[in-house]
Amino acid sequence: MKKVKLGSQGLEVSQVGLGCMGMTKFAGHDVYKKADEKEALLTIERSLELGGNFLDTADQYGPWENEKFIAKAINGKRNQYAIATKFGHEINDQGELTWGINARPEYVKKAAEQSLKNLGTDYIDLYYLHRLDPNVPIEETVGAMAELVSEGKVKYLGLSEVSLETIRRANAVHPISALQTEYSLFERTVEENGILKGIAEMGIGFVSYSPLGRGFITGDIKSAADLSEGDWRLNIPRFQGEYLQKNLDLVKEIGKLAAEKDVTTAQIALAWVLSKGIVPIPGTSKRINLEKNYASADINLSDSDIERLENIIPAGTDVGARYDDHGMETIDE
Template sequence: MKTTKLGNQGLQVPVIGLGCMSLAGSDTQYIYGKSDEKDGLAVIDRALELGCNFLDTADAYGPLQNERLLAKAIKGRRDKVVIATKFGFEINDQGEFTGKVNGKKDYIKQAAERSLKSLGTDFIDLYYMHRPDPATPIEESMEAMAALVKEGKVRYLGLSEVSAELIRRAHAVHPLTAIETEYSLFERTLDDDGTTYVLTELGIGLVPYSPLGRGFLTGELKSPDDFDANDARRHLERFQGENFYKNLELVKALRGIAEQKQVTASQLALAWIVAKGHVPIPGTRKVKYVEENLAAANITLTAEEIAKLESILPLGHRQAGSRSDAKATPKDEE
């Protein structure tokens, strides 16, 4: 698979990564239903076979179960993978959520040691703060993260779901490699508010989660009733009632362009992100979708095609219904 530089600090990754959230963890049942370890390992194996070695997880997924699954998947081939994980949603010594976000120095050190143990490794390639701690200055959190780099336990640093102001302040303490947040043809707030401009200015990469609009951009959804009774998307405005059908019109336009190019709507949506210079991390629990998603790395888009795609939902406009409160829960992603 083609590779690219993520940010300006030296990290090289495939142009499309793998979001692992759905592969293991009791909390993921809230969105995806019950996960199966065998299927999760098969998805990771196939991704690695296809050259996708950028694997994204978090201590919050499970909690801890997702990192432990990843440890099993990469055993004996740690040198062949790039691991990204996250901390911030506070987990106590019993492995349970406390309901707080914690970015204090002592907790960051504790969380990093726990993730290293869960992942079965002595270093983390890319370590994100999952959400900023409103009670702790970003500078204090970054100092603790920078100390992990100095100790050799972490190679590169990132943040998730942060404002442009916090990005500037954090980057002034220690260079950031990447920002992870929701971004897709369906959700372009980062372009609207100038955050992507700041990332370009500072040489920081963007890693979009939910690059397929939480499944909307696959073109497979036909009605709000397509979701299981326990599917979290039933509670999101964009998937409800009239909003759903308004958004479906946008997806139909995307599918029309995809058919002309003889690719799937999912592949076209991912190819657009890659063409913008970002590294999406679509998640799936099925090998066939891993293969479909990663094939998008081979799609070339012309400037005219990019403009046509962006005209479906131009800047300043929004899909019907807001996205979830990304600062509230680790269950929003992919």
């Protein structure tokens, strides 16, 4: 897999990254289905074999357990990977989520030191602010992040789920290399509000998380019964009631084009994201899924293919909220 530039500050990553959140428990619960640790470790190893060096984690995942898992996976090969992690969801000294956002300068430094320890490394390739702290000016947060760069503990800075105004203010303090926000055929808000155009003008790269709609666009979900009891997606409007059926029908339409090209629904959706010059980080803990995801980089979509896909789910289509009310409140719009 080829490498691409993420932003204009020098960061290079594989064209498709690997979201690692589902490889460990989250706040004591499995995110989707229980991951097999041995298989997950082999998945990260296989990623590197295929040229995929971009791993995405966060201190919140676990908390801390996902970063520690990554440390185990990259042991002895640290310099071959580009590691992205995030901070902002406050974690107390006992390693427990407080369910608040904390981006005060002193917490930035504390969180970074903990992540470095968890990851078993002395530097982080890409350090994101996970969510904007409404009580702290972004200039103060990014100022503290910039100090981590000057100290050599972080190479590049990123933001997640923030508005274009916030990005501009942050970028004025220190160059931002990447914005990470949800983006898929089902979620195109960053197109509608001008964020993609705005960050391109600033030389900031874009990373798409949940490019498969949290598994929705894989086509593997046929009804609510396919989501096991306790699956957190059941709390999301997009997976509920009339929205669920509407969205299942849309996925079927995407699947028709995939079948014509003899690829999977997931692969056609990832190929669409890649056609935008965006780096997707689909999450999986299984080698077979990873290999299929990475193969999407070899799919060439014509202009008519892209138009067809975008006509199935035009930007602005109401497919249901992507988080519950609390989750939506943490997004800076």
